[in-house]
Amino acid sequence: MELTGSKFEGELQNGRMEGHARFTFPEGSSVFEGEMKDGMFHGDGTLHFPDGGKYVAKWDHGRVVEGRYIFKDGLVWERAGWDYCLGDDRRFYSERVGGIRPAGESLQTNTGVLPPIPQGCFDTGAGYYDPNSSFLYSYTGVQQRKPEKDEIDWITKHCRIQR
Numbered sequence: 001m002e003l004t005g006s007k008f009e010g011e012l013q014n015g016r017m018e019g020h021a022r023f024t025f026p027e028g029s030s031v032f033e034g035e036m037k038d039g040m041f042h043g044d045g046t047l048h049f050p051d052g053g054k055y056v057a058k059w060d061h062g063r064v065v066e067g068r069y070i071f072k073d074g075l076v077w078e079r080a081g082w083d084y085c086l087g088d089d090r091r092f093y094s095e096r097v098g099g100i101r102p103a104g105e106s107l108q109t110n111t112g113v114l115p116p117i118p119q120g121c122f123d124t125g126a127g128y129y130d131p132n133s134s135f136l137y138s139y140t141g142v143q144q145r146k147p148e149k150d151e152i153d154w155i156t157k158h159c160r161i162q163r
Contacts (some may be wrong), residue, residue, distance in 0.1 A: 001130065003024035004026055005027060006023065006024060006025055006026050007024040007113035008021065008022075008023050008024075009021065009022040009023075010023075013137070016029075016038050016039040017036045017040075018036060018037060018038065018039075018041045019035065019036065020034070020035060020036075021033075021034070021035070022035070022082075023038045028050070029050060030047055030048060030049050031047070031048045032045055032046070032047050032048075033045060033046050033048065034046055034059070035059075037061070038060035038061070040058050040061050041060075041062055042060060042062070043058070043059060044057075044058055044059075044140065045057060045059055051072060051074050052071075052072030053069060053070060053071050054069070054070050055067055055068070055069050055070075056068055057072060059129060071095055072092075073094065074092040075109075084096070086142070088137065088153055091111070094111070094112075108160065114160075115139045116140070117162045118162065119162050119163065120132070120161070120162065120163075121137075121161070121162050122155050122156060122158055122159040122160065122161050122162075123160045123161075123162065124136065124155055124159055125159075126138075127139055127144060127156045129147065129152070129156075129159070131152075131156070134146055134149075134152070136139075
């Protein structure tokens with residue numbers, strides 16, 4: 001696994017990952033914990049993502065048979081019956097659970113905490129746009145990509161600017 005940057009903790013049979021295991025993807029981007037067979041996810045297992053979300057599923061030779069995604073805040077996504085953030089209902093999950101706050105105390109994020117961004121930059125919800133460099137950055141300041149003109153227009157029209 002040294003060549004790929006991934007890490008495996010578990011049993012090997014005939015040189016293949018087998019049984020209960022913990023598999024960490026390169027650079028710790030995600031972690032799988034669960035059953036493996038013949039080097040593939042097989043049986044019950046959970047993929048943990050860096051943002052705190054996780055995908056809990058039943059696997060069959062590397063393919064999902066059934067599963068659900070659970071966001072960091074506990075919101076559960078399932079293919080059937082999903083009605084969150086559809087149509088005119090744009091409430092945050094915490095507002096659905098705990099109710100909408102009084103006027104003047106409205107949430108701008110699900111947690112109520114705004115991520116810190118540099119002055120003059122726009123909060124995109126997944127990072128920020130810096131009009132001086134014309135690049136999108138993660139909230140940790142890592143440069144991501146240069147957006148197209150129509151995306152820049154939308155960001156500067158709709159996103160919160162740090163003054």
